Amino acid sequence: MTKKIIINDVTLRDGMHAISHQYSVEQIAELTQLLDDSGVDIIEATHGDGLGGSSLQFGLSKESEDDIIRTTVENVKNAKVAVLLLPGVGTIDHLKNAHNLGAKVVRVATHCTEADVSEQHIKAGLSLGMDTVGFLMMSHRATPENLLEQAKKMESYGAETIYVVDSAGALSMDDVRQRVSLFKENLSTKIGFHAHNNLSLGVANSIVAIQEGADRVDASLAGMGAGAGNAALEQLVAVMNKMEISHNVDLFKVMDAAENVMKPMMVRPVQIDRLSLMLGYTGVYSSFLLFAERAGKEYGVDPREILMRIGKMNAVGGQEDWIIGIAQELAKENQMT
Amino acid sequence: MTKKIIINDVTLRDGMHAISHQYSVEQIAELTQLLDDSGVDIIEATHGDGLGGSSLQFGLSKESEDDIIRTTVENVKNAKVAVLLLPGVGTIDHLKNAHNLGAKVVRVATHCTEADVSEQHIKAGLSLGMDTVGFLMMSHRATPENLLEQAKKMESYGAETIYVVDSAGALSMDDVRQRVSLFKENLSTKIGFHAHNNLSLGVANSIVAIQEGADRVDASLAGMGAGAGNAALEQLVAVMNKMEISHNVDLFKVMDAAENVMKPMMVRPVQIDRLSLMLGYTGVYSSFLLFAERAGKEYGVDPREILMRIGKMNAVGGQEDWIIGIAQELAKENQMT
Numbered sequence A, B: 001m002t003k004k005i006i007i008n009d010v011t012l013r014d015g016m017h018a019i020s021h022q023y024s025v026e027q028i029a030e031l032t033q034l035l036d037d038s039g040v041d042i043i044e045a046t047h048g049d050g051l052g053g054s055s056l057q058f059g060l061s062k063e064s065e066d067d068i069i070r071t072t073v074e075n076v077k078n079a080k081v082a083v084l085l086l087p088g089v090g091t092i093d094h095l096k097n098a099h100n101l102g103a104k105v106v107r108v109a110t111h112c113t114e115a116d117v118s119e120q121h122i123k124a125g126l127s128l129g130m131d132t133v134g135f136l137m138m139s140h141r142a143t144p145e146n147l148l149e150q151a152k153k154m155e156s157y158g159a160e161t162i163y164v165v166d167s168a169g170a171l172s173m174d175d176v177r178q179r180v181s182l183f184k185e186n187l188s189t190k191i192g193f194h195a196h197n198n199l200s201l202g203v204a205n206s207i208v209a210i211q212e213g214a215d216r217v218d219a220s221l222a223g224m225g226a227g228a229g230n231a232a233l234e235q236l237v238a239v240m241n242k243m244e245i246s247h248n249v250d251l252f253k254v255m256d257a258a259e260n261v262m263k264p265m266m267v268r269p270v271q272i273d274r275l276s277l278m279l280g281y282t283g284v285y286s287s288f289l290l291f292a293e294r295a296g297k298e299y300g301v302d303p304r305e306i307l308m309r310i311g312k313m314n315a316v317g318g319q320e321d322w323i324i325g326i327a328q329e330l331a332k333e334n335q336m337t
Helices: A014-018 A025-038 A065-074 A092-101 A115-127 A144-157 A173-186 A202-211 A233-242 A251-265 A274-282 A287-299 A303-312 A322-336 B014-018 B025-038 B065-074 B092-101 B115-127 B144-157 B173-186 B202-211 B233-242 B251-265 B274-282 B287-299 B303-312 B322-336
Strands: A006-012 A042-045 A080-085 A105-111 A131-137 A161-165 A190-194 A216-219 B006-012 B042-045 B080-085 B105-111 B131-137 B161-165 B190-194 B216-219
Touching (some): A006 A014, A006 A025, A006 A233, A025 A042, A025 A065, A042 A065, A042 A105, A065 A080, A080 A092, A080 A131, A092 A105, A092 A115, A105 A115, A115 A144, A131 A144, A131 A190, A144 A173, A161 A216, A202 A233, A202 B173, A202 B202, A233 A251, A251 B274, A274 A303, A274 B233, A274 B251, A287 A303, A287 A322, B006 B025, B006 B233, B025 B042, B025 B065, B025 B251, B042 B065, B042 B105, B092 B105, B092 B115, B115 B131, B131 B144, B144 B173, B161 B173, B161 B216, B173 B202, B233 B251, B274 B303, B287 B303, B303 B322
Parallel strands (some): A006 A042, A006 A216, A042 A080, A131 A161, A161 A190, A190 A216, B006 B216, B042 B080, B190 B216
């Protein structure tokens, strides 16, 4: 494949979740230098929940937003620095500030059915002259056709690249293929894909996305990211090399950075365990877990059965009160069988 | 997909490598009961290198071959017990003994270009009335066409199922697709696929194999197996369920067995690290590693460069003497550039 795939590293942003937003500026500087030297095209650095994310609600970060962005900008020679912006969490003022600090890319992220809320933020990114990306989170929650409709909105606002974001690691390879190929046929923008590894398909899904026409993919050193982590950069690059997919990253350098620097920084191993596998399987938010466990105990049903039924109901955050009803329903069904 | 895929568990055989062949009969009994109760179709239990493998050369197992097989047989209610047989390591006498102990499946394994050596052993398995499988190891080392030639030999000896075995975890999804689809078009046998996870494609490659017509796939609890491990059974089953691929395994039971029983038994985490990734990337035997490191130090070249060049030369075990020449060559090339 002759087209060069752009690698957007998320070690410092999605990886923030895995370290409870506690990277120090020294760690940020070291990781940035290694990533930049390895040839990564874009390095995203923000609180895990984006600009303005440092709060009691989402978790306070160790360093200020300004220090996170400034440190990253000061330590790149070639890579562009990106910030994540969830409208509602972050504002256009946050974005202007990030731009002043040297961020060149903004990824405006919304739930996959709420692209409407991205209009002003996408336009703000464009008016600042930034590389402006639409980022459709929890993409498994929309049919390919509905996801395309939402992407069309982002395209109409001016987004230059639009991402299929598999926030829960819940997409199969066929699911990715359908979504990315539909984007490719119907959008004039560039296309991106962001994987999580809950079903152990992070690298495979990224490869499928590239084969279906994606221009950008996300990855992180040793998979450093929320839940089961993202596609591991060094694994993705190894597979891309084997498959002769063109890119700018030096495999040995990212292998060394992952093993010698990233892994020793981890406060817990980023891996697929029963919990993260279950989240990928059911595609639900982690906020439901505790409620499902309590209701499961109370009504004598496996909490995983509850999660599965919630997954089928396409619940989003905030609908935890459904759980009692579901648990009662399941208990009744179990008695009958 | 309405065809039921047969799951061949290798926790007790390939997993033997990851525990240095030290499973106790108590551990074997516990794992067997859990696997059998979860609905796994076939449980393979042998030394990691198959019948007769317990030796100073390949590593002594904690329990005798008879005790390993007997314990597994005594603890299954529904699953069939399989043994692995590498002609040269194990003999037809070993196979007869395993059959007497209650093994119902034999997998006769050869290097992917040496199917000839399997003839007598396949015929012995058939004459014992066993479910007899040909197992083509290191399948990345043969072109799809050459691999088919070898499979045709096993078919002519009577093998009822023939496996593409990705021993080094070195096959991409496209590589798997090509090999399994060629088998499907040209063989009248059933087809199997055995994954390793070095490139993090273990589950994805197994799914591709199924989509191309494979009838059986291997997996193990938490991926317990040599190197980066096999396809993790609980992850594979989760993805199969999501994709509506039919099989006999209970997801929650294998999730619990992996988390509560298998992981606490591990003496080291089965995961993708720099070393196992490099083996998958280059597709070489681990026996080359130490030599490459020594020669790399002596001649001032990255040992990974040496491994890559060896991989391209399709070296098999026993050709470690090539390494000095390669290191000298690389050192000379590096001086010129």
